[in-house]
Amino acid sequence: MSGQRNDSISDQSPYDARVVSNFIVRWHIEQSEPVTQLRLYKLLYFAHGWYLLDRQQPLVWNYFEAWEHGPVIKVVRDNFLQFKDKPIEKFASAFDLRRGELIELPHHLASMDETFVSGVIAAYQKYTATQLSQITHEKGSPWDAIWKSRAPVGRFGLRLRNDEILTDFQSLVDKSESAYHRYPYFG
Secondary structure: OOOOOOOOOOOOOOHHHHHHHHHHHHHHHHOOOOOOHHHHHHHHHHHHHHHHHHOOOOOOOOOOOOOOOEEEHHHEEEEEEEOOOOOOOOOEEEEEEOOOOEEOOOOOOOOOHHHHHHHHHHHHOOOOOHHHHHHOOOOOOOOHHHHHOOOOOHHHHHHHHHHHHHHHHHHHHOHHHHHHHOOOOOO
16 A cells, blocks of 8 residues: 555645645644644644545555654655744745746645545644654554664665554554544544
C-alpha cells in the first residue's frame, strides 16, 4: 500500500500532503483556533492513519518519516518551518516549473475527504500538540519501532511504511474500549 502519486494536485486521494496541510490550516483559521507546526504534523498523521484504515488507501502520497518529535513529512515541514512554535499564518506553496515561480497550493479536498479530515481534527481538538506528540511516540507505534531501533533500519529518511501505519491504527480499533477515548474511529 505505497500510494501512487496523484499528479492532479487536489481532486482526489492520495493528495500532496501540502494540500491536506493547507486544508487543516484553513479549518483552524475558520474556527479561529491557531495551529502550530507540531499540531499540524500530528493531525496530518492521524488523518492519514484513520484514512488508511477506513478507506484502505492513503490520504497522502508523500512518505512520513521518523523525526525526533514524531512522524513528519519533510516537504510540509519545509513549508511551515518559519513559524517555529507560533501559529501558522499562510498556506503551503510549491515551485511551478512552467511558471518559474512559487504558487500557493489548494486548500480544498473532495467533499467526502473534507468531512473525514474535519472529523479527525475535531476528535483530537481537546489534545495539546505535546499530548498529540506523546500519542505518536507510544511504545510499539511505527515511529517508536524505527526511532528506538537498535538495529540498522535501512530505510531512506527513516520512512514509515503505510502498511505499518495501517496495522498500528487497526490495532487501536482492536484494543479494549478504553483505547477509544484517545483513538476515535472514523467510519
